[in-house]
Amino acid sequence: MTTTTISEVKSINTPSVIQINADIPLDQALEELIRNSKEISITRGKRKGKFETGADKEGLELLPESSKERLQADGIDIQAGYPEAPPREDIPIYLDQAFEIRNYDVPFVDRGKNADPEKKSLFGAATEIINLTKNVGTEIVGLQLEDLTDQQKDELALLIAERVVVFFRDQKLSPSAQHKLGDYYGNVEVHAQVAHVPGLPGTTVIWNDYQVKKGMNLNFATSNLSNWDSTKYLNVGNQGWHTDLVHERQPAGYTHLHLDAIPDVGGDTIWSSGYGAYDKLSDEFKKFLDGKEAVYVSAHQYLDREDPFGGPKRIERVHPLVRTHPATGWKFLYVNRGMTKRIVGLSPVESDLVLNYLFDVYEKNADIQVRFKWTNSKQGYGTSAIWDNRISQHRNVWDHEGDQPRHGTRVTSLAEKPYFDPESKSQREALGKYLHQWD
Structure with a gap:
């Protein structure tokens, strides 16, 4: 060279x-x-907006009072600014640098695998268990996440693995306790680019209001474009259907989002079930997909060291298109519109046709989805959602348009290397529920 x-x-x-x-x-x-060169942003691409590394004084000025009180009560030092971006010297520039992050096997045992299937400890301590829809989403009332025993945490993991997402309102939950719970459930992902709570890498800041102030092009007109065609319109503000961190060697498992500033109306989140998406398919189509692999790409882009002027590129990894969950043993469809590039072994046209149909199955079947309204009944408390990124897609709804603040912190626990067990059953098959036999 x-x-x-x-x-x-x-x-x-x-x-x-x-x-x-x-x-x-x-x-x-x-x-x-x-x-x-500080004029060149390496913390975000055009999709997200530009901000500098380190703690941000401007962000601290925008921080909602309820969020500030939660951080300060946890002993988080925000005097220098908020949020905190990784040091500029640590952010990967080239594709190979980003690929090598966590490019090794890490031991993982799903906490739900050996939990009590009746969940007597968890359910017995709660004052109410509410299934928000028939198939997806459960709310637990009367428990504080900070106070759960290990047995209750294990049973909660199994419940999440079965119901896709579980909600807890009126939570007095510190960022440190949230991180500790994430560490219990797996290997906490520390992102090389994303802003986090100062002094607490792995506790990611979810704050579209801040991103918009820093240049992200999120508004009423642009918020849903990626749901029409993600190849033309980038996903801004997590409004497009997606699954987190699919490019990882060991992708995301249990993910915990806690909101400490919530609009009175709007800012909901929707989840869709990969179990349900798989069971919507005909038996013949399931047989065709079982054992297939697909190429999954990162949300962020990097320069190719061998062709640095050829434009930014994404990390790519190959995983099973249909996976088996280690705790439930159920099959699920593992695709999402923004980050599933192609099916291995099919022509580009065949792959696009199949994938676009599978994306639609996930996104357009309301009976395998739940829409959650983030609300609290107690001043100074927040609301948590913990979901299984393996078996779901999710998206935010930008209908409040930033009129009231929406701020939270997220901790993602990385799980197992994806695998497919040909002897595993689908959810409905395992539960003895109706499956249509197509003529």
Whole structure:
């Protein structure tokens, strides 16, 4: 490779000038330029908006009072600013750098695998158990997540694995306790680019109001475009149907979002079941898909070291298209519109036709979905949703348009390497429920 140094020279009266000197490799020179030029955003692409690394004073000024009180009660130091982005020198520039993050096997045992199937400890301590729909979503009343015993946590993991998502309102939950619970459920994902609670990497900040202030193009007109065609319209503000971190060697398992600032109306979240999506398919189509693999891509993009001027590229990994859940033993469909690129072994046209149908199955069947309204009845408390990213897709609804603040923190626990057990059954098959036999 040609050796090159690229440096940026500025003067008072002239625009920036790029000087190129042949003494170090081109990829190293580009990385040096990108890391040293604050005008180049490496924390986010156009999809999310631009912000600097480190703690952000501007963000602290925007922070809702209820969020600030929760952080300060936990001893979180926000004097320097909020949120905190990873150090610029640690953010990957090149595809190979990003790919190597967590590119190794980590032991994982699903906490729900050996839990009491009747969940007597968890249900016995609750004052009420509410199934929000017949197939997806359960609310537990009368428990504080911070106070759960290990046995109750295990039973909760199994409940989430069965019901896709479980909700807890009126929670007095610190970010540190949220992180600790995530660590119990798996290996907490620390993202190389995403802003987090200061001093607590892995506790990601979910705050579209802030992103919009920093340049994210999220509004009434743009909020749903990616649900029509994700190849043309990037997903902004998590409004498009998606599953988190599908590109990981060991993708996301249990994910916990806690909102401490909630609009009076709007800002709901919708989940859809991968168990239900699989069971919507005919037996013949299931047989065709079982054992197939697909290519999954990252949400973030990086430069290709071998072709740095060829445009940004995404991490790619291959996983089973139909997976088996280790706790329930049920099959589920593992696809999402934004980050499932192609089915291995099919022509591009065949793959697109099949995948677009499978995306629609997930997104258009209301009987395998739940829409949750984030509300509290107690001042100074928040609401939590814990879902299984393996068996679901989700999306936010931007109908409040930032008129009232919406802020939260999220902890994602990475799970097992995806696998398919040909002897496993679908959810409805295992539960003895009706399955249509197509003529």
